Amino acid sequence: MKESRIIKVISLIILPILIASLIVSILSFTQKQEYDEEEYFSSENFVYDYMNNIQMAMNELIYYNGSINESYLEGNMQIFHVPNNYCEIFNTKIKETYFLIIYNNKALTNVKITPDTDTIEEIKTFISKNEKTVNILNGKMQAQSEILQSEGMNHFDGRLSYYSTQYDGLIKYTTTTSEDFQIYTSYKEEFTGDLKEFYNILKEANKFAYINIPLSVIFSILIILYLLISVGYKKGVKGIYLNDFDKVPIEIIFFISIFIGSIPFIPLSAINNDYYAIISLIITSCIIIYVLSVIVLDTVIKRMKSKTLITTSIAGNIILFIIKQVKAIWKKIKNVIDGLIYSSTNVITRELSKLIITMCAGIFIIVLFQDSFITFILIGLLLIFTIYKWVRKAIDLGQIEQRLKEMYEGNNTHKLEQSNFMPEFANMVKYLNDISNGFENAIQDRIKSERLKAELITNVSHDIKTPLTSIINYVDLLKQENIENEKAREYIGILDNKSQRLKNLTEDLIEASKISTGNISLNLEKINIIELINQVTGEFSDRFDKKGLNTIINVKENEINIMADSRHMYRIVENLFSNISKYALENSRVYIDIMKQEKSVIIEIKNISKDKLNISAEELMQRFVRGDKSRTTEGSGLGISIAQNLTELQNGIFNLKLDGDLFKVRLEFNIV
Amino acid sequence: MYNVLVVDDDKEIVKAIEIYLQKEKYKIYKAYDGLQALQQIKENNIHLVILDIMMPNKDGIETLAEIRKDKKIPVIILSAKSEDIDKINGLNIGADDYVTKPFNPIELIARVNALIRRYTEFGSIEEKNNLIKNGDLIIDDELKQVLVNGKEIKLTPTEYNILKFLAQNKGKVFSIEEIYTHVWEDECYAADNIIAVHIRHIREKIEINPKEPKYLKVIWGVGYKIEDVGGNINERK
Numbered sequence: 001m002k003e004s005r006i007i008k009v010i011s012l013i014i015l016p017i018l019i020a021s022l023i024v025s026i027l028s029f030t031q032k033q034e035y036d037e038e039e040y041f042s043s044e045n046f047v048y049d050y051m052n053n054i055q056m057a058m059n060e061l062i063y064y065n066g067s068i069n070e071s072y073l074e075g076n077m078q079i080f081h082v083p084n085n086y087c088e089i090f091n092t093k094i095k096e097t098y099f100l101i102i103y104n105n106k107a108l109t110n111v112k113i114t115p116d117t118d119t120i121e122e123i124k125t126f127i128s129k130n131e132k133t134v135n136i137l138n139g140k141m142q143a144q145s146e147i148l149q150s151e152g153m154n155h156f157d158g159r160l161s162y163y164s165t166q167y168d169g170l171i172k173y174t175t176t177t178s179e180d181f182q183i184y185t186s187y188k189e190e191f192t193g194d195l196k197e198f199y200n201i202l203k204e205a206n207k208f209a210y211i212n213i214p215l216s217v218i219f220s221i222l223i224i225l226y227l228l229i230s231v232g233y234k235k236g237v238k239g240i241y242l243n244d245f246d247k248v249p250i251e252i253i254f255f256i257s258i259f260i261g262s263i264p265f266i267p268l269s270a271i272n273n274d275y276y277a278i279i280s281l282i283i284t285s286c287i288i289i290y291v292l293s294v295i296v297l298d299t300v301i302k303r304m305k306s307k308t309l310i311t312t313s314i315a316g317n318i319i320l321f322i323i324k325q326v327k328a329i330w331k332k333i334k335n336v337i338d339g340l341i342y343s344s345t346n347v348i349t350r351e352l353s354k355l356i357i358t359m360c361a362g363i364f365i366i367v368l369f370q371d372s373f374i375t376f377i378l379i380g381l382l383l384i385f386t387i388y389k390w391v392r393k394a395i396d397l398g399q400i401e402q403r404l405k406e407m408y409e410g411n412n413t414h415k416l417e418q419s420n421f422m423p424e425f426a427n428m429v430k431y432l433n434d435i436s437n438g439f440e441n442a443i444q445d446r447i448k449s450e451r452l453k454a455e456l457i458t459n460v461s462h463d464i465k466t467p468l469t470s471i472i473n474y475v476d477l478l479k480q481e482n483i484e485n486e487k488a489r490e491y492i493g494i495l496d497n498k499s500q501r502l503k504n505l506t507e508d509l510i511e512a513s514k515i516s517t518g519n520i521s522l523n524l525e526k527i528n529i530i531e532l533i534n535q536v537t538g539e540f541s542d543r544f545d546k547k548g549l550n551t552i553i554n555v556k557e558n559e560i561n562i563m564a565d566s567r568h569m570y571r572i573v574e575n576l577f578s579n580i581s582k583y584a585l586e587n588s589r590v591y592i593d594i595m596k597q598e599k600s601v602i603i604e605i606k607n608i609s610k611d612k613l614n615i616s617a618e619e620l621m622q623r624f625v626r627g628d629k630s631r632t633t634e635g636s637g638l639g640i641s642i643a644q645n646l647t648e649l650q651n652g653i654f655n656l657k658l659d660g661d662l663f664k665v666r667l668e669f670n671i672v
Numbered sequence: 673m674y675n676v677l678v679v680d681d682d683k684e685i686v687k688a689i690e691i692y693l694q695k696e697k698y699k700i701y702k703a704y705d706g707l708q709a710l711q712q713i714k715e716n717n718i719h720l721v722i723l724d725i726m727m728p729n730k731d732g733i734e735t736l737a738e739i740r741k742d743k744k745i746p747v748i749i750l751s752a753k754s755e756d757i758d759k760i761n762g763l764n765i766g767a768d769d770y771v772t773k774p775f776n777p778i779e780l781i782a783r784v785n786a787l788i789r790r791y792t793e794f795g796s797i798e799e800k801n802n803l804i805k806n807g808d809l810i811i812d813d814e815l816k817q818v819l820v821n822g823k824e825i826k827l828t829p830t831e832y833n834i835l836k837f838l839a840q841n842k843g844k845v846f847s848i849e850e851i852y853t854h855v856w857e858d859e860c861y862a863a864d865n866i867i868a869v870h871i872r873h874i875r876e877k878i879e880i881n882p883k884e885p886k887y888l889k890v891i892w893g894v895g896y897k898i899e900d901v902g903g904n905i906n907e908r909k
Contacts, residue, residue, distance in 0.1 A: 462726075465752035466682055469774040473688035476777050503774050510754065527893030534848055535892060538868015551865075558849070570892035 008230065011223045016290050018223070020586075022216040028206035032441055035199035041189050042147050049093070050134070050148065051155035054183060057086070057101055061108040061110065074119055080108045093195055095188040098127045102182040123184075130186030139179040145189075153178070190309040198279070234301040240306035246299050250313040253299065259294040264288060276484075338423075350424070389422075396421050403432060412440040450517045457513040461506045468506065472499045498647075508638040515645040522649065523565045524671060529601055530555055532566075533592060536573045540581060548587035549607075560601045560667040568646045575639040576605055576665055583660070585610045595670065603667040613663070617656040674788050675717055677701040677897055679709040679735070680724040680750065685773075689722060692777050693784065706730025710738055720788055722780075725751040725762070731764055740766040746787040750775060782880040786821040804839045807901035809878065809887050811839050820878050820887075830855070831874045834867070838888070838898040847895040871896050 028035075033043045040046055060068070060082060071080045099125050111117050117126050127133065134143040136156060143149040156178055191199060205212070234241035264285035303309035310316030337357070361382055369375040403416055415436065416429045475495045483489055514520050537544075537551050539546040544551060580590055584607040591606040621644050640656065647654040647667060655666035676698045678689045683704065689699045701716055703709040705727045714719065720741065725732035736747055746768040751758065754772040762770050769783050790808060802813040810819040817834060818825045827835065833855045838846065846854070848867045871888065879885045889899050 106881050281836060462752045465773045466685070469752075470682065470684040470688060472774045473685065473692075477688060477691055499774075507754070525894075529893060530848070531847055531849075531895065532893035534865040535868045535871075535890060538865040538870075541865065541869045541872070564893070566892040566894060570890075 004235070008227070011227055012294060015220060015223050016063070018216040018288070020222045020286075021212055022220065024202065024205045025209040025212045025216070028202045028209050032206070034066065035202045037189070037191055040191075041145065044147070044151070046145075047147055047151045047155055050187075051152065051159055053097075054099065054136075054156070054185065056160040057099055057108055057110075058103070058181065060086070061101055061103055061106060070113070072118075073594075076105050077102075077120060078106050079120065079123075080106065080110065081113060082110050083191045084110050084112065086110055092192060095190040095192050096130060097185070097187040098130060099183065099185040100124060100127055101184075103180060112337075127184050127186045131188045133184070133186040135185065136178065136181060136183040137176065138182075138307045181260055181505065187389070228301060231298055232305045234561065240302055242302060242490075243307070245306075246302050247312055250309065251315060253296055257296050261285070261289045261292050307486065309666070312496055314505065392422055393424070396425050400425065400428060400432065403436075403565055407432075407436055407439065409462075412436050412443070451519070454513040454517040454519055458510055460508045464502075468499065468502055472503065475499055501635070508642065512638040512642050512645070515642055515649065520649070522568070524563045524650075525566060526561050527564050527566055527569055529560045529569075529603065529669070530558065530594060532569055532573060533594065533603070534571065537592075540577045543579075543581045544590070547581060547584065549584055550589045551592065553592045553594070557594075557596055559620050560594065560596050561672045562601060563672055564652075564669065568650060572643045572646050572655055575643040579639055580605070580607050581664070583610055584608060599670060600668050601671050603669075605667075607663050608664045609661045613658050613661065615658075617658050620658070621654075621656055636661070673699050674719040674792070675698065675699045675701060677703060677712050677716075677718045677826045679703045679706070679711060679727070679732070681705060681727045682724075685724075688777075689780070696781055696785065698741065698784070706732065706735035706738075708715070709735050712836055713739060713745075717820065719791065720745060720784060721723075721747045721868055722750050722784070723747055725749060725753055733762070736762070736767060738766050746791050747902065748780075748783060748787065750780070776881070779881050782821075786880065804836070806839060806842055806887065806898060809839070809898075809901075811836055818878070825877050827874065827877060831870055831877075834870055834890070835878070836876050837899075838896060842898040843900040845891050845895045845897040851896065 033039050033045050061080065062451055069081045069083055073079075098109070098111050100107060100111065100120070102120070107120060109123055111123050111126055117123050132144040134141070134145065134148055134152070136142070136153075139153075141149055141152045141156070143152055160178060225398065232240040232242075264281055267281065287363055300309065303312055310320065363380060365375055365378045365382070369378070399421075403414070406412075406414060418426055418433075420430050421429050475492060476490050479496060482494070533553060533555075537553070541551075584590065590606045591604070593602075593604040593606075595602045595604070621640055643665075644654040644656075647669075651670065653666075653668040655668075657664040657666065676693055677687045678693075678700060678822070679702075680686050680689075681691055681704050682775065686702050686704070690878060701712050703712050707729045709721070709723070710730070713721070723732045723736060730738075732751065736749070736858060739747065747766065748769040749762040749767045749770055750771050750773060751762070752773040754886075759770045768787055771780055771783060783806065786808060804811040804813065808819075808821045811817075812819070813836065818827055818832065819833065834851060835855055837851065848865075851867050871890070872882075875882045875885050875888045878887060885899075885900055886901065889897055
């Protein structure tokens with residue numbers, strides 16, 4: 001941390017030196033005419049300066065501006081004296097400059113009054129003794145300087161016309177021409193001592209300028225870059241480090257800096273012709289401005305880096321406040337509009353208010369701009385906007401309908417993303433998703449509970465089977481024992497019968513639970529329903545014969561094919577036939593009608609019940625319900641339920657009808 | 673005297689099976705879990721295993737897989753699991769038969785007898801020209817005689833003709849009508865279940881468990897066929 005601070009301080013010290021040397025080097029190039037004696041005295045600048053000073057003296061002579069020290073009369077000629085330092089260039093730049101200007105019967109000079117120089121002639125002589133003389137006599141230039149000789153009169157005439165324009169109201173002056181003046185001047189072709197020392201610095205600098213300029217430019221840029229990058233970082237502090245100063249409003253800092261920076265310029269106007277004072281003042285103010293700008297720039301860059309420049313400035317805060325207010329107002333307006341359009345739960349109100357707002361906007365535009373081009377553009381935009389909204393609405397509606405269709409078809413996995421829809425549909429989409437979720441959860445719960453139930457039944461059945469095996473086997477072994485006791489033999493018979501029933505019951509239970517949960521495989525193939533009925537009646541012929549049941553099959557075709565699982569189909573018919581063999585009235589007829597329809601085949605099995613059926617068909621189709629409610633007869637009560645479930649599993653229709661003692665089962669399957 | 677190993681964790685069931693099989697003159701070895709069973713097989717010359725699936729220590733399927741590593745002895749699985757997938761699984765691992773609990777003792781005995789006979793007899797029946805052979809079902813057309821597991825079966829001439837026709841085309845399914853026209857060489861009426869009745873009778877005579885027939889299979893709604901069960905058990909590699 002200390003090292004980086006030292007580097008920073010050194011950089012900050014070196015930077016102004018580099019910049020100063022750069023400025024001096026540049027000056028040494030551009031101001032060569034000013035500081036080089038040889039160049040200066042043969043340049044236009046010299047002509048300009050010289051003529052300007054003569055002009056000022058002429059001005060003094062004509063208007064008496066107040067610098068005149070003393071005057072006296074020599075004959076009818078009045079001689080005026082001004083202090084030696086009266087003319088700026090003459091006294092601060094060019095060494096030993098003297099002048100005598102005669103205009104009508106007045107004369108002005110800066111030559112000191114001595115006994116040797118108190119007449120015009122003596123002054124003329126004193127002036128002409130100097131190194132170089134310049135005289136304007138009768139409108140003609142007589143100069144020992146080439147450039148003055150060739151250019152001097154042009155400047156002089158230019159000055160005169162300048163003054164005549166400036167003092168237009170003074171008739172006396174406007175008539176003045178160069179021929180009205182007799183001017184005697186002289187000078188040394190040399191700078192005054194003070195300037196010479198200063199100019200020598202520039203002369204020296206000029207020798208190194210070729211190296212100094214590129215070097216100081218490069219180093220300055222490097223140092224500035226380094227300072228710009230390093231500003232605001234402090235070791236141990238993450239991000240930009242800001243102190244209290246960096247939180248002071250930037251405008252206050254600007255104001256104070258400008259105030260402090262301008263203090264050194266206040267005495268500047270009071271100092272006249274003192275080059276040392278001026279230069280030292282300039283240097284002081286430069287240092288002050290430099291320090292101030294370093295401080296200001298440092299905090300500005302820090303604020304920019306930490307993005308607090310706007311928030312720490314008064315103007316920025318005012319702008320932010322205005323933006324915030326505008327936003328708040330806009331939000332309020334929007335809320336009012338949205339409230340009108342969306343908040344209403346009534347779709348009709350909502351749509352109507354939208355229509356009215358659109359129409360109002362249209363009328364407003366027409367009234368405001370009438371039949372101008374703006375109306376055309378705005379109405380066009382309104383139309384485009386309305387169409388765009390309408391198209392989007394149509395797309396959203398299409399998606400919702402598609403989703404409803406999916407739900408109707410039982411697909412609940414896909415969810416609608418509320419953000420993809422217009423705000424008008426937000427509620428609709430939410431309700432739809434909720435319904436879909438509820439639906440899906442209910443289905444999943446149901447599937448889960450059904451599966452658990454099926455598993456439970458299967459497991460319990462397996463557990464029952466093991467002890468049942470022992471019961472059946474030992475009953476069988478008992479039967480084989482030679483038991484004399486008639487009663488014991490009867491009891492064993494009952495045990496045998498009931499244990500066999502228990503065995504059938506558990507098997508049916510497993511089957512029924514498997515079918516009802518759809519936990520069963522379907523192996524669809526082409527099946528001839530007539531062949532099946534024949535096969536099953538063949539299987540049951542003995543049992544039917546025993547009860548005197550006569551089977552009558554009515555069918556016209558030889559072959560009616562359906563797509564079904566042959567084992568499940570057998571199970572359906574077997575269960576129905578098994579019921580008939582158990583519950584049908586003895587010595588009655590069993591009718592099996594097979595009717596081919598256009599697209600389906602109907603199998604109708606009718607028989608007369610042995611007992612009075614005091615139960616509805618719906619109840620009979622439920623699991624564990626039997627025709628006789630006492631449940632004394634054989635059978636599990638699952639036969640019809642299994643048959644129904646298996647039929648529906650194969651896309652068939654299972655119908656049961658009880659009409660008095662007539663027991664009628666109707667199966668319908670699609671034919672191939 | 674053949675040695676049968678009965679494996680079941682329910683001791684009463686093992687006892688019951690022992691009683692039945694002792695009557696059939698088998699010597700019974702008992703085991704109550706898979707590890708004991710493997711031990712018994714190692715120590716004794718076992719000719720057949722009756723194996724339960726759900727047992728402690730080592731279940732029936734693992735035990736069977738272990739046995740099959742080096743032994744060809746017939747194994748009957750006796751399980752309360754009655755799903756098709758359980759049966760297929762057991763048979764695939766190498767069981768020769770699958771009987772579900774609660775079982776019919778007579779059926780179990782018949783299956784044991786059949787397997788023992790197959791396991792011990794080495795093609796003792798002479799090769800004849802007019803012999804239709806399908807596993808342990810042999811039809812001798814010269815003597816009009818049917819043998820199942822070596823036992824002669826009494827069939828009526830119609831039943832014999834139907835069985836012969838199906839056995840000659842084993843593996844192929846015939847509808848009632850086709851069987852009718854082939855056997856009677858006559859036209860068939862649509863609603864005629866005579867063939868179906870005959871088939872049931874044949875099944876009851878030749879099958880150990882007619883409800884789960886091994887040879888004469890019913891394809892419901894399509895027809896009947898004699899299942900091609902291939903050769904003798906001893907031909908298995």
